[in-house]
Amino acid sequence: MRISQLFTKTSKTAPADEVAKNAQLLIRAGYVYKVMAGVYAYTTLGLRVLENIKQVVREEMNAIGGQELIMSSLQKKSTWEETGRWDDEVVDVWFKSKLKDETEVGFGWSHEEAIIEMMKQYLKSYKDLPINVYQFQTKMRNELRAKSGIMRGREFIMKDMYSCSIDAKQHDAFYNATIEAYNRVYDRLGIGDDTYVTFASGGAFTQFSHEFQTICEAGEDVIYLHREKNIAINEEVLNDKTLTELGINRDELEKVKTAEVGNIFNFGTQKSEETKFTFTNAEGKEQFVHLGSYGIGITRVMGVIVEKFADERGIVWPESVAPAKVYLVRIGGDAAIAHADELYGELTAKGIEVLYDDRDERPGTKFADAELMGIPYRVTVSDRLLADEKYELTPRVTGDTKLLTRAELLDTLG
């Protein structure tokens, strides 16, 4: 894509009311537009990053048998009354409105009850189970405060998955497969090394749930980490009982700030009992379905990646999520233009995504934008370099520039 054709522009400043580093950088680099506190639009480049993250998640969810679907944002009152969660005293993030005939409707902040209501129509027999479905849904949450940029929005994108199993054993197998799939997701997104499966509070059915917490200064959570044993514990369950069970001394734990990038939850049969979600087992008897719920905040992960890797010059995208692999800088006259045009064509034809800075701007402006936007490889074509038949290649992470021949350049980028 040619930078001259992008409708967005980089900026030296972010909106005055934007306090989160992730949103400041994303707005300045032209990935995100702030609609209001906690509500952001994603530009052409921002949407590419989101789609890259979604595709990694999609592939890993499909690999464990997940079926993608899309539910509705509009929610019926009756769907949520069964479990008591329509009540604003119980769930304080509902956005609600009314149909013309005064019927109350809500906007989905979660889809747990909605998916159960739907699945009750399709899943009747043990032969229909197990089933795992997921979606990438725009969630609405009426947050009191929204100061964390895209890490905690009033409108945000979540991958939410739900599993329906015949018993605890079938449920546990999928639950554990999901832990592994989530670890692969975070590895592929470049945050695996700093992301920990964390013991958190369970529900009526289980002692613990599991969160995926990424070490991040801008995070809103605190976990206690045993690096050696690779065990992490959320503050809320850090007590003597937990420590004894996990065989850990409190003084071995390191307190770190983290952002929750995923969570998984075993409902057992609690929710199916509340909603009367049953199936007929092999003996012809009615049994309650075992349910699980598994979330990854897609927009939040994008924000965490920005927070973690950004430096004083701007964003640093891992290759797997970057909107382009190469930022092609063109410096000079007709020869450099023709040469850069041709290289842009060749790289694009090879399937390498390129942001081509074809603007009539000073080199310093182009270099600064390449860094602000965080594209993994900057390639420079200039009259001076062409005279030596060389190209400059500068990885965003190291900032170390190398002079390469064309063959070496294509080999490195290929």
Add this chain to the structure above:
Amino acid sequence: MRISQLFTKTSKTAPADEVAKNAQLLIRAGYVYKVMAGVYAYTTLGLRVLENIKQVVREEMNAIGGQELIMSSLQKKSTWEETGRWDDEVVDVWFKSKLKDETEVGFGWSHEEAIIEMMKQYLKSYKDLPINVYQFQTKMRNELRAKSGIMRGREFIMKDMYSCSIDAKQHDAFYNATIEAYNRVYDRLGIGDDTYVTFASGGAFTQFSHEFQTICEAGEDVIYLHREKNIAINEEVLNDKTLTELGINRDELEKVKTAEVGNIFNFGTQKSEETKFTFTNAEGKEQFVHLGSYGIGITRVMGVIVEKFADERGIVWPESVAPAKVYLVRIGGDAAIAHADELYGELTAKGIEVLYDDRDERPGTKFADAELMGIPYRVTVSDRLLADEKYELTPRVTGDTKLLTRAELLDTLG
């Protein structure tokens, strides 16, 4: 995909309150789940159809220089007050709610005002224009009645595109390019022959806008068609002045029922004057931006395709939108199973999408489901056919079964 693993099931009946043929069939075939009147979830197969339609639209919008982005559903009151369209007396389909501090917010039923507010931040100079952006957005409209299935939802997916141009000439060039792009879209979706560019009422700036109307008994519109001259006129502008201008006699026109599958609108500078959206021209003077708005109802198009092509046995998808090209029916014992498994693998490896009916059901049930689900080609593998080294191939459109060798089968499907 194996049918045995799909969570959906076909059904002989649709919900009693569902009167629209499109929704009845989509629900029975397992593409769509009804959440409430006018609100539907899309299952794994339904989502595939939606994504296929979106991809066709995406390719054609990209081909005319459109940049994809995604706006927010949540809307600020101030954004819409400038043009008077926050008022429920002016726009009667708003869903509105409130933030915790009592600030009113709306849910996007359109994004015209929102995109202008955003573009004002980026587009300042004639050098920044023209720009065309589009999104696939979930729109919310508080419709009084919702009886047309997915053809008129309270929550639905729309492709909405917006153009910003320096003058009428630049605007017109893009407007006309969009007409051609839309025609290509409808051609590729299989409804091109019955879709007409239709003169409809304009606004303050133009005499006419243009709608894309598809002949469809279930449609809510009526147009007057001059088949010979390929001119269509919406009821609302059918008057002597229009007829004289188009050189048509009233008695040459055929009255037909249609569904609006797209519309395009030239705002001229009306909206930019209301919202003070200006740019600096080459002479350094402020001028108002020329704006256009271009919609395609993605979910509506899906509904129209069902309405138009369905027969008494079920849905008939055009290949371009079908969730799979082949419905593979397996009949018989171990040999047929092994053979069908192997064929499923081979077709899938060739990139041909296959719905594999691997269930232990009677052949009649499988054939009926293949027809209800509307998959373009049914392929049957059975013990009897294997004995003759033959396969049955049955196109959904004709229902004519042919006996083919393996080479002939692969050649036909390839």
